[in-house]
Structure formats: structure tokens, C-alpha cells
Amino acid sequence: MKGALIFRRGASNYHKNKNFLLYYTIMFSQLTDSLESTLKKLRGQGTLSEDNIAESLREVRRAFLEADVSFNVTRDFVNAVKEKALGEEVLLSVSPGQQIVKIINDELTEIMGGTVKEIELGGASPFGIMMVGLQGAGKTTFAGKIALYMRSKKKKKPLLVAADVYRPAAIKQLQVLGKSLGIPVYEEGQGNPVEIIKNAKQYAIDNGHDLVIYDTAGRLQIDDTLMLELEQARDAVKPHEIFFVADAMIGQEAVSVAETFYQKLQFTGVCLSKMDGDTRGGAALSIKKITGVPVVFVGLGEKPSEIDLFHPDRMASRILGMGDVVSLVEKAQSVIEEKDAKDLKKKILNNTFDLNDFLKQLRTIKKMGRIKDLLKLIPGLNKLPLDQFDEKELVYVEAVLSSMTPKERKHPKIIEGSRKKRIAAGSGTTVQRVNQVLTQFTSMKAMFKGIGGMAKKNSGSTVGSNYTPPKQKRKKRR
Amino acid sequence: MGFLSLIKGGLSKTRSALLNEFKGIVGAGKITDETLETLEEHLIKADVGVEAAFILTDALREEALGKSLTNEEVISIMRSEAERLLSNPPPLELKNSPHVILIIGVNGAGKTTTIGKLAARFKKEGKKVLIAAGDTFRAAAIDQLEVWAERAGAELVKHQEASDPAAVAYDACAAAKARGSDVLLIDTAGRLHNKDHLMEELKKMVRVIQKHDPSYPHDIWLVIDGNTGQNTISQTKVFHQSFPLTGLVVTKLDGTARGGSVLSISSSLQIPIRWIGVGEQIDQLVPFEKEEYIEALFEDALSSD
Numbered sequence: 137m138k139g140a141l142i143f144r145r146g147a148s149n150y151h152k153n154k155n156f157l158l159y160y161t162i163m164f165s166q167l168t169d170s171l172e173s174t175l176k177k178l179r180g181q182g183t184l185s186e187d188n189i190a191e192s193l194r195e196v197r198r199a200f201l202e203a204d205v206s207f208n209v210t211r212d213f214v215n216a217v218k219e220k221a222l223g224e225e226v227l228l229s230v231s232p233g234q235q236i237v238k239i240i241n242d243e244l245t246e247i248m249g250g251t252v253k254e255i256e257l258g259g260a261s262p263f264g265i266m267m268v269g270l271q272g273a274g275k276t277t278f279a280g281k282i283a284l285y286m287r288s289k290k291k292k293k294p295l296l297v298a299a300d301v302y303r304p305a306a307i308k309q310l311q312v313l314g315k316s317l318g319i320p321v322y323e324e325g326q327g328n329p330v331e332i333i334k335n336a337k338q339y340a341i342d343n344g345h346d347l348v349i350y351d352t353a354g355r356l357q358i359d360d361t362l363m364l365e366l367e368q369a370r371d372a373v374k375p376h377e378i379f380f381v382a383d384a385m386i387g388q389e390a391v392s393v394a395e396t397f398y399q400k401l402q403f404t405g406v407c408l409s410k411m412d413g414d415t416r417g418g419a420a421l422s423i424k425k426i427t428g429v430p431v432v433f434v435g436l437g438e439k440p441s442e443i444d445l446f447h448p449d450r451m452a453s454r455i456l457g458m459g460d461v462v463s464l465v466e467k468a469q470s471v472i473e474e475k476d477a478k479d480l481k482k483k484i485l486n487n488t489f490d491l492n493d494f495l496k497q498l499r500t501i502k503k504m505g506r507i508k509d510l511l512k513l514i515p516g517l518n519k520l521p522l523d524q525f526d527e528k529e530l531v532y533v534e535a536v537l538s539s540m541t542p543k544e545r546k547h548p549k550i551i552e553g554s555r556k557k558r559i560a561a562g563s564g565t566t567v568q569r570v571n572q573v574l575t576q577f578t579s580m581k582a583m584f585k586g587i588g589g590m591a592k593k594n595s596g597s598t599v600g601s602n603y604t605p606p607k608q609k610r611k612k613r614r
Numbered sequence: 615m616g617f618l619s620l621i622k623g624g625l626s627k628t629r630s631a632l633l634n635e636f637k638g639i640v641g642a643g644k645i646t647d648e649t650l651e652t653l654e655e656h657l658i659k660a661d662v663g664v665e666a667a668f669i670l671t672d673a674l675r676e677e678a679l680g681k682s683l684t685n686e687e688v689i690s691i692m693r694s695e696a697e698r699l700l701s702n703p704p705p706l707e708l709k710n711s712p713h714v715i716l717i718i719g720v721n722g723a724g725k726t727t728t729i730g731k732l733a734a735r736f737k738k739e740g741k742k743v744l745i746a747a748g749d750t751f752r753a754a755a756i757d758q759l760e761v762w763a764e765r766a767g768a769e770l771v772k773h774q775e776a777s778d779p780a781a782v783a784y785d786a787c788a789a790a791k792a793r794g795s796d797v798l799l800i801d802t803a804g805r806l807h808n809k810d811h812l813m814e815e816l817k818k819m820v821r822v823i824q825k826h827d828p829s830y831p832h833d834i835w836l837v838i839d840g841n842t843g844q845n846t847i848s849q850t851k852v853f854h855q856s857f858p859l860t861g862l863v864v865t866k867l868d869g870t871a872r873g874g875s876v877l878s879i880s881s882s883l884q885i886p887i888r889w890i891g892v893g894e895q896i897d898q899l900v901p902f903e904k905e906e907y908i909e910a911l912f913e914d915a916l917s918s919d
Contacts, residue, residue, distance in 0.1 A: 204843035207659040271866060271894075272722030272839060302894070304761030305754040312753035312775070356869040383722060387843020388659060389871045410721060413806040415845040438721070438751070 184221045184236075192236055193218055203418035206391045209425045217243055241452050247421060248448030249430040253405070255377060257290060262340045262348045264375030266333075268366055268401060270393060271354030273381045274409030274435055276306065279351040280313040281435065281443040282379075282407075286347055287319065295345040297336040298323035299369070300353035310351055317440055320345075329353070333369045350375065357396035367400055378403040379432065382419060384411045390419035391426055398427040405432035408446070412436045420451055476500070487585050491545035494577055495537040498530065535563035536573045548574060645678045645688070664844060666878040670695050693908060699877060700904045703861060703886030708741065712790035712798040714823065714830045716783075718816060718857065719837035720849060721804030724865035724891055726755060728837050729799050730762025731891070731899035737767050741796035746786030747772035748779045748819065751803040759801055765896055769793070779803065779815065780822040787826040800831065807852035817856060835861045835888060840873035850879045859883075865891035868898070872910075 200210040267275040283294040296314050300306035307323050314321035322336040340348045355362040380403040411434040431446040483489040539562035560567045650671045657667035673695035719725050733743045749755035763770040771786040790798040805812035823830045834857045864873040887902040
């Protein structure tokens with residue numbers, strides 16, 4: 137609410153005050169934060185009532201609109217949350233803010249579909265998937281991604297079909313993509329798309345493809361001629377799935393676009409592209425709510441392998457700006473080797489952690505992506521002014537470490553004046569910077585010494601459990 | 615063809631339903647907080663953009679809260695606020711020879727199509743136009759641009775796919791100078807603004823072409839998909855931090871989108887909206903005109919009663 141109030145006051149002064157950017161920054165401060173402050177006063181009030189939650193519901197509404205959730209969906213949602221919240225007891229263990237957030241989160245997850253939708257690849261072969269959507273939504277890229285996904289995860293033999301005969305070089309784009317993936321592409325040049333699609337299916341049958349992905353031209357939902365063409369194509373080959381591809385950054389327009397595409401084609405799944413951007417992706421919610429069709433895939437980058445199944449619960453957190461711990465853990469799992477984690481644990485316990493290990497750790501963290509993006513995934517940290525974080529800091533540290541000899545990294549004590557000068561020159565930094573890195577390391581080591589000592593006292597179990605890498609945990613559970 | 619008539623076609627579908635409701639709200643007596651909130655919601659629904667909606671209703675709150683106003687008065691307050699928010703771009707002067715324009719934006723915004731249309735437009739004005747195929751990343755982006763260059767009657771400088779885009783831009787500058795081109799349009803690969811390495815790549819392109827002349831590029835235009843919601847703000851802000859943008863191009867406004875979210879960001883960062891894309895045809899790119907845009911936003915309400 138704080139942010140909202142400041143914004144409102146500021147907005148009318150907007151012309152006198154050029155510092156308008158500040159208001160945006162404040163406006164985008166996280167919902168949970170503002171809920172906390174509005175609901176703090178509720179503690180000990182017994183139950184949540186219409187009066188005492190009105191302010192927080194306004195916050196929810198604003199956050200939703202700012203996340204591009206459609207206006208009607210927002211209104212319905214806020215009403216639903218209100219209904220659920222009313223009469224609930226204010227628990228002592230959690231703050232009322234958290235309580236409301238939980239209700240919201242549950243409600244969101246429910247709308248988003250709760251569980252991951254897996255595509256049932258049954259039915260008559262070949263299995264058909266038709267990609268549809270607006271221009272620039274990412275249909276062609278998604279067609280390639282899904283083909284690759286189905287080949288590697290479902291052992292399918294896909295055929296890509298170039299049925300975008302309108303956009304210049306769209307066919308070539310799919311051909312290049314197909315070639316790089318080793319997936320054949322069916323095309324007939326700039327022919328009639330309905331015919332191309334029909335012939336492609338026959339080609340797939342004749343050539344033993346058990347999956348056909350039809351890439352169609354982007355079109356506006358109000359273009360009746362082109363929409364009719366899609367209907368004809370659908371009727372001609374009866375694909376098992378029709379995927380509506382939407383740009384995750386789409387605004388209020390999502391409703392009008394998705395509604396019409398759904399009316400005409402009854403698409404069966406939604407693919408959200410460009411989810412690796414910084415959009416909150418509220419459109420996902422609107423599309424699901426309005427059409428009832430679940431989001432199946434999300435696009436997470438420009439590379440063909442950057443595709444993932446859609447996880448409704450994580451999306452709920454993203455829309456709310458609550459961070460995404462699950463994704464963070466998965467990211468960590470994908471880059472941290474189990475053996476490395478064990479080695480590290482041992483080194484910390486025995487206090488033999490040296491600069492070689494430090495460098496290794498640094499590189500592992502770097503593999504996970506930008507520090508800024510990682511921090512954003514952590515609840516609470518996502519409201520830090522992350523724009524100020526200088527990603528280069530780590531580059532300097534790495535440069536300094538890389539300019540040391542392995543011997544120096546093993547025995548940092550030998551690094552004296554002339555060595556420091558050499559390292560500074562070698563890393564393109566200064567002696568101060570080298571000193572800084574060494575100091576950081578010393579204090580880190582002192583901290584580890586404490587941990588190690590404690591762990592030994594407790595027969596090593598405390599640290600052991602703390603440092604168990606995620607992968608190992610999973611194994612234990614099995 | 616006028617800008618207004620072009621966007622009106624698409625707009626009319628959502629506009630009439632929206633503004634009928636709008637009339638009902640305003641015409642119901644005194645302006646209360648509730649009226650303002652409802653108005654706000656309707657503006658948001660019309661994709662005027664969340665901020666713009668708040669700014670417009672805030673103006674109304676300041677001047678009209680508690681008063682009984684007619685439709686016309688209410689609309690005229692919001693109109694004048696919208697007029698203050700927006701400004702017409704300064705006249706485009708292609709006085710440098712070559713005048714180097716860098717076109718940037720996120721993936722799928724419509725950069726390549728926009729370049730094709732711009733080339734055709736400048737060509738029609740009698741300019742000698744050269745295009746640099748700087749999107750060396752996306753499959754067949756170069757082929758796509760080649761088609762557009764041919765349609766526009768412009769020359770094209772290209773390298774292989776996956777080559778260094780900065781090198782393409784550098785060569786294109788040399789070619790533009792040697793051939794005496796009036797305008798050089800440099801295409802770039804789409805990139806999300808939160809990808810540091812891709813932003814660095816773009817910065818490198820700028821650094822490299824500045825070796826020809828420190829004044830290059832004379833213009834940097836950001837292409838924004840008119841369907842984009844609040845992310846418009848983040849896109850414009852972040853790109854602007856790295857590159858001083860001299861103009862915005864809003865595409866795909868021939869549908870039901872109004873590109874309202876561009877309204878507030880254009881004004882707060884003082885970057886003029888230069889062009890509007892209104893269709894897939896080569897001539898469907900028109901200069902932005904403030905009066906007509908506002909007209910399109912409020913037209914139905916004004917013509918009422």
C-alpha cells in the first residue's frame with residue numbers, strides 16, 4: 137500500500153516531478169511486502185472481515201493488473217479470495233499477510249490447473265500437433281522445441297511441416313531449424329496451406345513418422361479469412377492437439393486474442409514463449425481462466441532445448457512476485473555434481489578449503505546464470521534493488537583467482553608483495569582488488585572453521601545434513 | 615491513408631462496447647472515488663495501460679472529485695491530460711549522409727518487417743536506402759530481410775548466418791559511405807532486455823560502427839509489440855539505460871490492441887513514438903500523430919450525446 141500511495145500522490149505531480157521512474161520502481165515493489173504492512177494491524181483481531189481486508193484486496197487487485205492479468209479475471213479472482221478469507225481465523229503462528237497470501241496462492245494454483253499437464257500421445261498414428269497464434273508469438277521456435285522434446289523424451293520420430301506461406305522466409309526458418317536438429321521438414325513452397333498440411337500428413341504416414349507438427353502463419357484473431365483457413369486445415373487433418381502459442385509478455389489483449397482463437401479452433405493446449413524475460417506473465421492466468429485450456433509448455437530461451445513443462449504452482453508464485461525456490465533448487469541440481477558437493481563438505485569439515493576450491497565454487501555458481509536472476513528466485517530477496525548489483529564483481533574475483541598459480545591458490549600465505557603485483561597485472565585489476573579477494577577468502581575460511589568445529593562436536597551430523605546436495609536427498613527418499 | 619482510419623478499423627471492435635459502459639458510469643451524477651475506480655478499470659480494460667489509466671483518473675480526481683460533471687467535461691479533462699502526456703515526435707531529419715538508424719527490440723516484436731516498411735517509405739521519398747542484415751542469429755532472418763529489401767527496392771549488406779553482427783554493421787557502414795547511401799537501416803537479432811550478454815553484443819555493435827564516425831548511429835529505434843502489456847515499461851527502461859533511444863515503433867496495432875502501455879513510458883522517458891505498424895503490407899507503417907491517437911482513444915465518447 138505504501139508504494140501505491142506514493143505513486144498516487146506522485147502521479148498527479150508528474151509534470152512537476154520528472155523523477156517518474158522512481159514511482160515505477162515503487163509500484164513494482166512486491167505484493168507480499170505491501171500485504172504484510174497492510175495486514176500487520178490485523179494480528180490478534182480474531183477473524184478476517186470485509187473491513188479489515190479491504191485494503192489488502194485492493195493491493196491484490198493492483199498487483200494482478202500490473203502483472204497483466206486481465207481485468208475481468210482479476211475482479212473475479214479478488215472476489216473469490218475475499219469469500220475464502222472472510223470468517224477465517226487469524227492464526228497466531230503466521231502473520232495475516234502470509235495467511236492471505238496463502239489463500240491467494242492456493243486459489244491461483246487451482247485456477248492454473250494444479251498439476252502439470254502431460255500430453256497423452258495415444259490415438260491414431262501419426263500424432264498431430266498444430267501450432268497457432270499471433271505474429272511473432274514464437275510458433276516456429278516452439279515447433280522446433282516440441283519436436284526435439286518429443287524425440288528425446290518420448291522417443292518419437294517427428295516431422296515438421298512448413299505451412300507458413302505468408303511471412304517471407306518463414307519456410308526457410310523452419311528448414312534451417314529442422315536441419316540443425318536433424319528433424320525432417322515437409323514443405324511445398326508458397327502453396328495453399330490447407331493442401332500442404334493435408335499432404336504432409338500423408339507424407340508422414342508413408343515415411344513412418346509417428347508425430348507431425350504443423351507450423352502455421354501468424355495471424356490476427358480478427359482476420360476472418362485467415363482464421364477460416366486454420367479451421368479448414370484442422371478439419372482436413374484432425375490434429376490430436378492444437379497449441380495456441382502466446383507471448384508471455386502479452387497484456388490485456390490476451391483475452392480478446394485467446395477467446396477468438398478458442399472459439400474458432402478449440403485449441404487444446406497453450407504454449408507460453410519468452411518466459412525467460414522479466415515479465416510476470418499474468419496473461420497465462422487470464423488465458424487459462426477464460427478458455428479453461430491448460431498451459432502445457434513454456435519457452436525459456438532461444439535455444440531449441442530451452443523448453444519446459446508448465447508448473448502451475450511455480451507460476452502462481454511468479455505472478456505474485458514471491459520468488460521461485462523450486463526452480464532455484466532445480467537449477468542448482470543441474471550444475472552441482474554430487475561428488476563435488478561431498479568433496480566440498482569434507483574440505484570444510486577438515487578446514488582444508490583453499491583458493492582452488494573457491495575458484496571452483498565460483499565457476500559453479502556462474503553456471504547457474506546471472507546472480508541477479510538467481511537472487512530474484514529467492515523469496516524476500518526479490519525486492520532488493522538488484523539493478524545495483526554489479527555482475528562484474530564476480531568477474532574480477534574470478535580474474536584474480538585465475539591469475540594465481542595453483543600453488544598460490546593452495547597456499548595463499550605465500551602471496552606477498554611481488555606476487556600480488558604480478559597477479560594484479562595478470563588479471564587486469566589492482567593490488568587492492570587482490571587484497572580484497574584474499575581478505576574475503578580469509579573471513580570465509582574463519583567462518584568455515586567455526587562450522588567445522590561445531591560439526592565435529594555434534595559428531596559431524598549438523599553440517600552433513602546442511603551440505604547434502606539436492607540430488608543426494610532425492611536418492612535417500614527413494 | 616490516415617493514421618486514424620488505419621487503427622480505427624481494429625479499434626472499433628472493442629471500443630464501442632467499452633465506451634458505452636463508460637458513458638453509463640460518468641453520466642451517473644457526482645464523481646466519487648468509486649466512479650473513478652470504475653473508470654480506471656475500464657481504461658485498463660481498453661489497454662490504455664495501468665499507469666496511464668491511473669494518471670488519467672488522478673487528473674480527474676484532482677479536478678473533479680465531488681463535482682457533478684457532464685460526460686464531455688470528464689472526457690475533456692482526461693483528454694487534456696493525455697495531450698500533456700504525449701507529444702508529437704520532432705520532425706525526422708535524415709540530414710546525415712548516410713543517416714544511420716539502428717533498429718532494436720525483443721524477439722518477435724517486428725523489427726525485420728518494420729525495416730522493410732521503413733526502407734520502402736524512405737525509398738519512396740527518393741532516398742538511396744541500404745539495409746544491414748544484422749540478425750545473424752535467428753534461422754533465415756537474413757533471407758526474410760532479403761525479401762523485404764527486394765520489395766522495397768533497397769540494397770542489402772549481409773554476411774553468413776552466425777557471423778558477428780558487429781562486423782556486418784561495420785561493413786554496411788563502409789558500403790553506405792562508398793555507395794553514397796542516404797539512409798542505412800541496421801537490423802539486429804531480437805533479444806530480451808534482461809540478457810546481459812545480448813545487450814553487450816548490441817553495445818559492441820554500436821562501438822564498432824562508431825569507428826567509422828563517432829556520430830553513428832544517428833537514431834536508435836526500439837520496436838515494441840503493441841500487444842505487450844506492462845513489460846513494455848521494463849523493455850523501454852532497460853534498453854534506454856544501455857542505448858539512448860531516439861524513438862519508439864509500436865507494431866501490430868491493426869488488431870484490437872491500442873498499445874496503451876507505450877503511452878506512459880514514452881512520456882516519462884521522453885522518447886517519442888515515431889511510427890505505428892498497422893498491417894503486414896509494405897505501406898502499412900505510418901508516422902505517429904498524437905492528435906489522431908488521442909482521437910482514436912476517446913472518439914466514441916466524444917461523439918456521444
